[in-house]
Structures are given as C-alpha cells and as structure tokens.
Amino acid sequence: MRTDIFARLDREPEPPKIEIPRMSRHRIALFGGTLAFYLAIVFAVLVSSWLVALDWKVMLFRPYQQWPELHAFLDYYVVLGQRGPTAVMVACWLGWRSWRQHTLRPLLTLGTSLLLLNVTVGAVKIGLGRLGPHYATQIGSAEMFAGGDIFPSGHTANAVVTWGILAYLATTPRARRYLSALSATVSLGVGLTTVYIGTHWLSDVLLGWAAGLLIMLGLPWFEPVITRAEAWIFAVREQWRARRRPAPVLPVAVGGPQPVLLAQSLVIEGAGDTEETGPPLGAAGHAAVSTRPRAHTVRSERTPVTPAGSRRPPHADRAPRAGTANTTPARPLGGS
Numbered sequence: 001m002r003t004d005i006f007a008r009l010d011r012e013p014e015p016p017k018i019e020i021p022r023m024s025r026h027r028i029a030l031f032g033g034t035l036a037f038y039l040a041i042v043f044a045v046l047v048s049s050w051l052v053a054l055d056w057k058v059m060l061f062r063p064y065q066q067w068p069e070l071h072a073f074l075d076y077y078v079v080l081g082q083r084g085p086t087a088v089m090v091a092c093w094l095g096w097r098s099w100r101q102h103t104l105r106p107l108l109t110l111g112t113s114l115l116l117l118n119v120t121v122g123a124v125k126i127g128l129g130r131l132g133p134h135y136a137t138q139i140g141s142a143e144m145f146a147g148g149d150i151f152p153s154g155h156t157a158n159a160v161v162t163w164g165i166l167a168y169l170a171t172t173p174r175a176r177r178y179l180s181a182l183s184a185t186v187s188l189g190v191g192l193t194t195v196y197i198g199t200h201w202l203s204d205v206l207l208g209w210a211a212g213l214l215i216m217l218g219l220p221w222f223e224p225v226i227t228r229a230e231a232w233i234f235a236v237r238e239q240w241r242a243r244r245r246p247a248p249v250l251p252v253a254v255g256g257p258q259p260v261l262l263a264q265s266l267v268i269e270g271a272g273d274t275e276e277t278g279p280p281l282g283a284a285g286h287a288a289v290s291t292r293p294r295a296h297t298v299r300s301e302r303t304p305v306t307p308a309g310s311r312r313p314p315h316a317d318r319a320p321r322a323g324t325a326n327t328t329p330a331r332p333l334g335g336s
C-alpha cells in the first residue's frame with residue numbers, strides 16, 4: 001500500500017455517473033422567457049424608451065464619485081468577468097476533473113459555451129454599435145449604430161457563462177445549487193461593478209445577463225455534438241498510440257539458432273512423415289537447410305569418395321607413365 005502524498009493524486013478508477021442536463025419543459029420555458037426579455041431590452045433601447053432615460057440618470061449620478069472608497073477593490077473584482085483570466089482559471093479546474101474522471105466532456109463543454117458566447121454576443125455588439133457612457137455624444141440619446149461595441153456587456157455575459165458552467169457540470173444536486181448561487185452572485189456583482197466604474201450602461205448589463213443565461217439554458221442542445229467530438233478525439237488518440245507502439249521482438253539466446261532457421265529445421269524434421277518429393281522451401285524460396293548438429297564419425301567409418309578424375313580428355317596414342325600401377329604387363333590367358 002502506498003503511503004506517499006502522491007497517492008492522493010491518483011485518478012479515480014471509475015468516473016462518477018454524470019447526469020447530462022436535458023431540454024425539459026421547465027428549461028424550455030425558462031429559455032423562452034429569457035429570450036423574450038432579451039428582445040424586449042433591445043427594443044426598448046432602439047426606441048429610446050424610459051430605459052435609456054434610466055441609463056442616463058445612473059450615468060450622471062456617477063457612482064464612482066459617490067463611493068470612491070470602493071473603487072480600488074472593484075477594479076480588481078471586475079477581473080472576474082474578463083474572458084481571458086476567468087477562462088484560464090476555470091479551464092485548469094475542469095482539466096483536472098477531466099483527467100480524474102477519464103472524460104473530455106468538462107473541457108469540451110467549456111469550449112462550446114465560450115464559442116457560443118463569442119459568436120452571439122460579438123455579433124450583437126458589432127451589429128448594434130452602441131457607444132459607452134464615457135464616449136456618449138448627446139444627452140438622452142441611445143448612442144446606437146455609432147461604431148461602439150458595449151451592448152450587451154461582455155463582462156457580464158462572460159461571468160454568467162464562465163462561472164455558470166461549474167454549476168452546469170456539477171455531479172450532485174446539492175453542489176449544483178451552491179454553484180448556481182455562487183455564479184449568480186459573481187455575475188451580478190461584475191455587472192453592477194461595470195456600472196459603478198462607468199464603462200457600461202445599466203441596459204448593457206441587463207442584456208449581458210440575458211445573453212449569458214440563454215447560452216447556459218441552451219447548452220443541452222449541443223450535448224450530442226460534444227459526445228461525438230469526445231468519441232472522435234479518443235479514436236484519434238488510439239490510432240496515434242498504435243502507430244507509435246513498437247513491434248514485438250522475439251527473444252533470441254546468445255549463440256543460439258535464429259528463429260527463422262529453427263523454424264526451417266522443424267519443417268525438415270517433419271518432411272519424413274509426408275509424401276512430398278521435393279525439399280521444403282524457406283521464406284525466401286530456397287531449399288531449407290537443417291541446422292541440427294550431426295554425430296561425428298571417425299575416418300574408418302566414412303564412405304570412400306571416388307575422385308572425379310582429371311579434367312583432361314584421354315589420348316589414345318599416349319603411353320602410360322612408368323612407375324604407376326598400370327605398368328605391370330597383362331598375362332595372357334591360357335586355353336587349358
């Protein structure tokens with residue numbers, strides 16, 4: 001049993017059962033109500049209604065001058081709504097959860113929500129082009145289509161999505177309730193802080209809350225895409241691992257026969273039990289040669305080998321040399 005401190009960092013043997021939120025009737029009703037609120041805010045600003053007048057009253061009140069002692073703290077607090085720092089912090093936590101639970105769903109869900117946030121909020125910002133309080137040109141004007149990019153509030157929408165994703169991915173109802181309350185408090189504080197500093201109108205904050213809530217309520221529609229993306233990433237990872245895995249090597253004893261020659265010798269040994277007429281062929285198409293050690297024989301037991309003779313052609317008119325075995329004259333054969 002391991003007793004070191006790194007034993008606590010081991011991954012969980014089995015990931016917990018994570019309940020994926022679905023688009024229930026209650027969620028669809030909330031989505032529809034939030035969408036109606038979103039469109040109502042946009043319409044009220046476009047027609048310069050009482051909401052625009054309220055924006056100007058809050059702006060001329062200058063909260064940062066009424067409570068200057070809060071300015072130093074709120075300058076740091078508003079960072080909780082900036083996309084870069086908050087995305088990095090939440091991604092680190094969700095990356096740890098992904099590694100522990102053997103799944104990529106937390107990181108893919110965060111990426112999907114941030115992508116939706118950039119597309120939807122960014123498109124409305126550029127399309128409406130509203131100027132901020134510090135750049136306003138006419139008192140009482142909505143300052144629309146003037147080349148600005150502050151409607152809706154990106155800080156507020158980002159706070160709703162970034163911190164709300166923690167509640168969305170919670171594994172227990174209790175954790176989901178606590179994290180929902182925490183994300184609502186942080187996003188509400190970030191939105192009001194932008195109004196206090198004077199970087200956003202009050203209507204910008206209201207629309208930012210609605211924009212972030214719409215993304216959080218509509219995330220279950222993208223769960224099938226997240227599931228397919230996770231399966232594809234895992235399949236690509238397995239293919240990459242298979243290509244990098246080295247080929248198995250058979251162990252060979254030092255000085256022993258090679259595996260191919262040993263197989264060929266086994267083929268030759270079994271050739272006596274078959275009726276094949278030709279020698280067995282090896283892997284390269286040549287006759288297999290046995291490497292079995294043969295018994296050593298003495299010279300007297302060896303079969304005499306007849307020399308092949310001289311390569312010169314014999315001449316009929318050449319007499320045999322003297323002193324050889326053929327110099328003895330042949331005896332005539334007698335009759336009786």
